[in-house]
Amino acid sequence: MIAAPASRPYDILKRLLDVLGASLAFVVSLPVQAAVAVLVAAELGRPVLFRQTRPGKGGRPFTLFKFRTMKQPDSARGLVTDAERLTRLGALLRSTSLDELPTLLNVLKGDMSMVGPRPLLLAYLARYTSEQARRHEVRPGITGLAQVNGRNAIEWDYKLALDVQYVDNRSFRLDAFILWRTILQVLRRDGISAPDHVTAPEFRGKSDGEDCA
Known part of the structure; x- marks a missing residue:
């Protein structure tokens, strides 16, 4: 477990603003979420939500919610890599960030913030340097400084820095x-994937590897 610093007035007020902002965004986006859920169910079946355990503040695990964008792995049907499993609808949802709308529930639950370092994979915890691990001193965010400076198109060292x-x-x-830049980036659909990847290469510490979901 990674030690997290005590809250300060900014962090307390930010949490209140997160709840207000996420509540408003969730209610306003409900018709869009309903439409996306129907499309995902029609193309990928149930469940329509992607659930995965991710590390939050202090490295504590929580369940991340997103709309599904990929078919289930099936080696018999040639569905193994992210590129093979990603559907046309999934690619559209990712490029418009509509797959992220259920993540507002994570903000309301207190797992995440509207702004902060993106929650990555649990396996990465053991691969960070002590400096990189400091990203877990705050709640992870739906968007963050790395996302508005290249998103998945930048190198891991720069992203974690x-x-x-x-x-x-x-x-x-x-x-x-960051929120303003995020809006612009979503409209431009910048940095959705790294070169030669449909998402981003796996973080292995000092070397890059295969795609991660």
């Missing part, structure tokens, strides 16, 4: 900047 930079410099002004 930006996460720690956010931890050290977080403020309401920085959060507002």
Whole structure:
């Protein structure tokens, strides 16, 4: 478990704003979420939600919610890699970030924040340097500093350095900047995937590997 610092007034007020913002966004997006759920069910079947355990603040695990964008792995049908499993609908949902709408539930539950380092895989915890592990000093976010500076198209070292930079410099002004840049990035559909990958290469510490979901 990674030690997390005590809350400060910014963190307390940010949590209140997270609840208000996520509540409003969830209610407003309900018609869109309903439509996406119907499309996902028609193309991929049930469940329509992708659930995966991710590390949160202090490295504590929680269940992340997103809309499914990939078919279930099936080697007999040639569905093994992310590229093989990703559907056309899934690619559209990812490029527009509509697959992220259920993640608002994670914000309401307190697992995540609207802004913060993205929650990655549990397996990565043992691969971070002590400096990189500091990204878990705060709640993970739906969007973050790394996401508005290249998203999946940037190298892991730079991405994790930006996460720690956010931890050290977080403020309401920085959060507002990131949210605004996120809107622009979604509209432009920038940085959705790394070169030669449908998502991002696996983080292995000092070397890159295969795609991760």
